[in-house]
Amino acid sequence: MIKQVVEAYGKLSKRDLRLLRILEVGQHRHEFVPQELVERWARGKREEVLDSLRRLHYLGLIRRNLSPYLGWKITASGYDVLAIHTLRMRRKLLRLSPTPIGVGKESEVYSGETPGGLKVAVKFYRGGVSSFRYEKAFESKVKRFKHLRWVYETRLSALAEFFALGKIFEAGGMVPEPLARTRHVVVMTYIDGVELFRLEGGDYKKIAEDVVETLRTALKLGIVHGDLSPYNILVGGRSYVIDWPQWLPSGHPTALDYLMRDLGNVASYFGEKGVEIPVEELLELARTSGTAGELFTAEINKYIYY
Structure with missing residues (x-):
């Protein structure tokens, strides 16, 4: 803890x-x-x-x-101490909650506060969920440092989510704004909401519109979420798609398989609420989308050590 x-x-x-x-x-x-x-x-x-x-x-x-x-x-x-110290020195973090607000297999999320009083979410990555998706670029960086593989895997996950959030947020998608990254930690804006799977009643048509628009924005960039479900959609004033460290570039050989699984998960959920998701349109976007994969490979080559 x-x-x-x-x-x-x-x-x-x-x-x-x-x-x-x-x-x-x-x-x-x-x-x-x-x-x-x-x-x-x-x-x-x-x-x-x-x-x-x-x-x-x-x-x-x-x-x-x-x-x-x-x-x-x-x-x-x-490593946690070094990351916290760096964020404090950069004035990106003042304090952390003593207990996590979210725990997954590969990460822990804590609420925090910046020196300016902004409430933030601080995500510590505990496992490498992204390395197999960028195997060639990643392996070329760590082959001389096998004893540090777990360190670089967690850093890659942090870098992957920071990159995806930044691109999607800048393009207008409904995701948390990434504020800072160091080592295996990302600081992002805090979203005050409830996970979709916990929601009891609501405007499901509006929620679906927000989710589809974010997916549309991401796919135009060439970003496939890779693990989308009602568990990583937060509903508040608007609806946000979270948890992007496992994203794939649309040009990856298995990207369409993951996208079909993502869309199947949300289409099934919203279908039960009487709302239809434009699955075919989103699949077509993925086939003609942007160059996020190439851009992120360049990020790996520049930043994986830092």
């Missing part, structure tokens, strides 16, 4: 945070960064460095390896 991570973050000094960053950089070459390298790169008094390492270890932010040499690596909680 993020509550323990935030509490640990509050106990860290600047030197502690600097050591975490040193380990993050050092793990590009070493699964466990040798302690002698950590001491050298830290450029501080040895006892102070050792004290920081002990504190980080006690708080569960790093792990120790004793054989064949003494070394250190960052844990998932340590």
Whole structure:
């Protein structure tokens, strides 16, 4: 839970945070960064460095390896701390809720607040749901860093959702506005609504119109959601399509299969409410749509390490 991570973050000094960053950089070459390298790169008094390492270890932010040499690596909680720290330094995040507002197989979502008082949703990616869709570009980036594969997979998921939300939002689709991304975390506007599958009564025709318009916008860009259902449609004043880390470019060999599943899910739901979805029109859009896949491959090549 993020509550323990935030509490640990509050106990860290600047030197502690600097050591975490040193380990993050050092793990590009070493699964466990040798302690002698950590001491050298830290450029501080040895006892102070050792004290920081002990504190980080006690708080569960790093792990120790004793054989064949003494070394250190960052844990998932340590990466959470680095992401939170970066967002705070960029003035994109001030505080987080102690408990999640949404938990899935591959992510946790918390409500948060920016220094300006804006309520936001903060999504921490815990698994890589996108890597197989960009296998060639992704594998070329991580083949030299197999020990960091899980790190890069979560970063790819964050990058994928940030990219899709940005493109669709700019084009007028009903999605949360992406505000910031670092490592495996995305900050977006908070949508005050209820999941469609929980809704009891409402203007289903208007809800369907919002959903179809967002899908139409995404497909014109070449973006297929890939996991659409009443579970990731939020209904408030308007209706928003959420959860885009698993999107596929329309040119992917399996994109139409996923799109047909997406459309089948929503068409079945709205059909029970007496509302028809223009399935054939949306399928045709996917066959003649934009170049999001090529653009995103370029994003992978630029940003997967950061």
